[in-house]
Amino acid sequence: MLVTARSFEEYRAMFALTDKDLALRVLDCPAGAAGFAAEAGARGTDVVAVDPQYGPNASRLGRLALHEIEHRHRYVTESATRYEWSWFGGPERYTRLRADSARAFAADIEAHPERYVEGALPQLTFPERSFDLVLSSHLLFSYGARLSEEFHLSALIELVRVARREVRIFPVVLHTSDRRYAGLDRLRTALDGLGVPSRLDRVDYVFQPGADETLVLDCAVHGPLPTARPGAEDHDPVRWRHLEGTDAAPPP
Numbered sequence: 001m002l003v004t005a006r007s008f009e010e011y012r013a014m015f016a017l018t019d020k021d022l023a024l025r026v027l028d029c030p031a032g033a034a035g036f037a038a039e040a041g042a043r044g045t046d047v048v049a050v051d052p053q054y055g056p057n058a059s060r061l062g063r064l065a066l067h068e069i070e071h072r073h074r075y076v077t078e079s080a081t082r083y084e085w086s087w088f089g090g091p092e093r094y095t096r097l098r099a100d101s102a103r104a105f106a107a108d109i110e111a112h113p114e115r116y117v118e119g120a121l122p123q124l125t126f127p128e129r130s131f132d133l134v135l136s137s138h139l140l141f142s143y144g145a146r147l148s149e150e151f152h153l154s155a156l157i158e159l160v161r162v163a164r165r166e167v168r169i170f171p172v173v174l175h176t177s178d179r180r181y182a183g184l185d186r187l188r189t190a191l192d193g194l195g196v197p198s199r200l201d202r203v204d205y206v207f208q209p210g211a212d213e214t215l216v217l218d219c220a221v222h223g224p225l226p227t228a229r230p231g232a233e234d235h236d237p238v239r240w241r242h243l244e245g246t247d248a249a250p251p252p
């Protein structure tokens with residue numbers, strides 16, 4: 001299965017992370033081969049990374065991500081006009097950051113396996129309010145063409161369940177589009193009904209055109225969350241593939 005490796009710098013920009021945020025207990029879900037947990041952990045953040053691709057074969061993910069990054073370098077160089085380069089500067093820095101990130105992930109999962117937990121939304125194994133801040137990049141909304149709205153609601157409620165303060169999700173557009181996920185307002189209304197207000201923050205990170213907003217869920221004072229949630233059955237992360245054909249544009 002294809003795996004991506006966004007960098008600590010990208011996470012900091014996508015989620016508008018401050019030094020105060022990085023002093024909190026943080027969950028990254030899904031983390032893939034991102035370098036966030038490695039770099040944040042090295043800086044002293046109490047961080048946990050979750051992905052269904054961890055487990056016995058997790059150590060090969062860094063290699064897979066590096067292979068994918070080579071494929072993407074060709075693609076983003078040849079298709080440079082499809083992307084916004086104001087944050088990365090150009091394909092060279094894009095590839096360097098992602099490759100460094102995949103290497104940092106590969107070294108860290110060997111050195112600190114306790115940071116990397118196999119798991120899948122919409123059901124995580126952590127007790128309620130285990131993390132101050134929960135970050136989720138490039139699964140929800142990004143793959144909205146493939147994941148049902150019910151799955152999204154169940155996954156969002158699960159992320160809220162394990163958060164004490166906030167959940168931040170980036171981006172809010174499909175990876176194939178510059179438009180917000182169609183069910184976004186309905187999902188926000190449903191969460192509001194559970195006592196989870198939300199806002200959309202514009203952030204100083206853009207690569208995929210139109211993808212420059214983070215959804216922030218305020219988890220501080222919600223009421224009881226529903227325990228039976230539909231949507232889990234429509235998504236098998238083991239069989240799921242990011243790319244279905246060789247002609248498909250790689251996700252950003």
Ligand SMILES: C[S@@+](CC[C@H](N)C(=O)[O-])C[C@H]1O[C@@H](n2cnc3c(N)ncnc32)[C@H](O)[C@@H]1O
Nearest residue numbers: 004005006030031032034120121137138139237
């Ligand atoms: C595009 S990657 C994003 C990874 C990382 N956040 C980054 O930005 O590099 C999407 C990740 O979602 C993971 N995934 C797929 N289904 C999932 C699920 N049900 N729950 C949690 N993660 C899932 C995949 O294994 C993959 O690593």
